[in-house]
Amino acid sequence: MESPAADDYLKTVYAHTEWQDAPITPSVLAAKLGIAPSSVTEMVKKLAAAGLVSHVPYGAVRLTDAGTRRALAMLRRHRLIETWLVREFGYAWDEVHDEAEVLEHTISDRLLEGIDVRLGRPRFDPHGDAIPDAAGDVEREPFVLLADAAPGHNGRVLRVDDRDPALLRALEAAGVIVGAEIEVLAGGIAVGGSEIDVDGAARSVWLSA
Structure with a gap:
């Protein structure tokens, strides 16, 4: 079953459980x-018939x-395309998602490999x-969602949810970027010794455990 729509479904199902354990339901899949x-019900039936989901x-x-x-x-x-757009073309991290959604279905495997090597x-x-990687292997270190981190926890920002461009811009302005050292406070977080309160960040930022 080859189609961009099918690929988007499979990506969304996988990504849903990358950073938390609850499996995705059809209603959540529809919302995402x-x-x-x-429409989701019909596509899920097709994916199941093709042996891609249960x-x-x-x-x-x-x-x-x-x-x-x-x-x-x-x-x-x-x-890889998102990374390429940021590093080679000066895109901001809040600008790359939609571009990558289009390009991922069009570039060849040869170009993708070339991008990977260049980067x-x-x-x-x-x-x-x-x-x-090309074999499908993934590396990830132990993590904790900011909302679940206890006051006093110190960790590096491992991941920031990319769904809300406005939140990404606010976090970047506050210094909450991948690799930044964060201290969790009772009422917010501290970055570089400065206390900040970024609305919406608690369930959108993951720290090293």
């Missing part, structure tokens, strides 16, 4: 994709081994998401 639940009515959607391999291949494309085979994209 901005698609009517009835699903029981009203239950969670889970990738099969074949679905996981395909999702990782698409995420490799997406995240020095990066392991993470600008938002801290792991870039699978």
Whole structure:
């Protein structure tokens, strides 16, 4: 089953459980994709028939081994392109997602490999998401969501959710970028000794555990 829509479904299912454990339901999948639940139901049935997902009515959607391999291949494309746009073309980290959504379906495997080599085979994209290698292997260190981190915790920013460009810009302005050292306070966070309170950051930032 080859289609950009199928690839987007598989990517979304995989990405949902990268940074937390709860499996994705059809209703959550519909919300993330901005698609009517009835359309999601039909596509999930097609993906299941193709052996790419497993699903029981009203239950969670889970990738099969074949679905996981395909999702990782698409995420490799997406995240390498985002990294390429930031490093080579001066895009900001809040500008690359939509461009990558288009380009990931069009560039050849040869160009993708060339991008990977030129960039020095990066392991993470600008938002801290792991870039699978050509074999589908992923590296990730232990992490904690900022909302779950206890006051007094110190850690590096490993990942920032890329869904909200306005939040990305606010976090960047506050110095909350991938690699920054963060101290968790009772009412906010401290970056470089300066206390800040960034609305919406608690469930959008992951720190080293």
